[in-house]
Amino acid sequence: MAEVVSFRMDGSDRGEGPVLMERRDGALRLTLNSPPTNSLSIAVMEQLHAGLRLAEEDASIRLVVIASTGKVFSAGHDLKELTAHRSDDDGGRAFYERSMRLCADLMLAITRLPKPVIAEVDGLATAAGCQLVASCDLAICTDTATFCTPGVNIGLFCSTPMVALSRATHRKQAMEMLLTGETIDASTAKEFGLVNRIVPKQYLDQVIAKYASVIAAKSPLTLTIGKEAFYHQIELPVSEAYDYAIRVMVENMMAKDAKEGIGAFLEKRHPVWTGE
Structure with missing residues (x-):
């Protein structure tokens, strides 16, 4: 029987909050829990950072799984949060720099974490949400998962998602996603190199658990x-x-x-x- 311990980033055991944490047989699950968009707001990114720090410091944690609730894995940056700061004295520049830097640092923290990180994708991963998938060491998705970098459609090129995307996929395929902003399906994402495996939704937990078990058994x-x-x-x-x-x-x-x-x-x- 797997040991499952769920808790919030504030240390309580209530099953709510923008990021849920769960220990399961050596894996730390960080679940985005702000449906319907699961946006990467400042609060969410700070909590993901905290989860990665815990994983680095706790020797009993052998790997990290980043998952989500709802139909959207992550819609990326919280556009409402960003827009609200246009009324700042500087037009929002300082907040935008803070948000983009925090996001970049999060992606680097995933790469630099001395333990594997797996993206468990069930739903749409868009913009910085797609960047999050591309930054993880492995990505397993359902056959209904979709991916896009649609910033170009709203006058905001996905320049920071581009960094991770261009390193996970071939250049022309990354540019196709960045220039068109169109959504690609799971099969295309696998062809591009963005995900490792595609599985039916009902088997996603089982496949992730198998990967986690195999990895946790290594030195x-x-x-x-x-x-x-x-x-x-x-x-x-x-x-x-x-x-x-x-x-x-x-x-x-x-x-x-x-x-x-x-x-x-x-x-x-x-x-x-x-x-x-």
């Missing part, structure tokens, strides 16, 4: 080393990437978990990880 040190190395090397020229990867591989070989894992493989037994 936490190895996952940390590997995730950091992946995002570092991908920005390097290929020869520099190999030089860097060689250094990482040698250091990884010196770790106790590598010694244990190789020994267990040769001895045909299950490894016992210490995270060292």
Whole structure:
């Protein structure tokens, strides 16, 4: 039986709030809970940041799943919140800078978290919501999920979502989404490289649980080393990437978990990880 503990970011155990947290067999689920849009308001982004910090600090948490309630995974930035600040003395510039910076820092925090992050997408992921999916290490969606970067339709090019999108998909496919603003279906998103797998809605929890179980069974040190190395090397020229990867591989070989894992493989037994 899976251990499930639900709580709010403020520490209470009430099942409400813009972001719900739930521990389940080594995974921390962060669920966007502001339907119908699940927008990335300042409050929501701050709570997601807090959840990622908890995941980083708590050794019992092996990975993070970002999910949502309702029919929309996330509609991105809260346009009503942004528009309300047009009446500020500076026309809203300081608030817009704060909101965009907080969002960018959130996406970077996902990438830099020394634990895997999986997007569980059931519904529409649009603009910064699509950026959130693109920023996660893995993305599993239902066969009815849809994705778009529609800023161009309202005179606001999705420049910050573009950063994650262009790194998750091929350039021309990213530009297609950014220039047209049109919605793509799950199959197209998989073809573009935005998601890993498409599953029927009724099997989404089961598939996510399987991924979580498989990942949680690995050496936490190895996952940390590997995730950091992946995002570092991908920005390097290929020869520099190999030089860097060689250094990482040698250091990884010196770790106790590598010694244990190789020994267990040769001895045909299950490894016992210490995270060292």
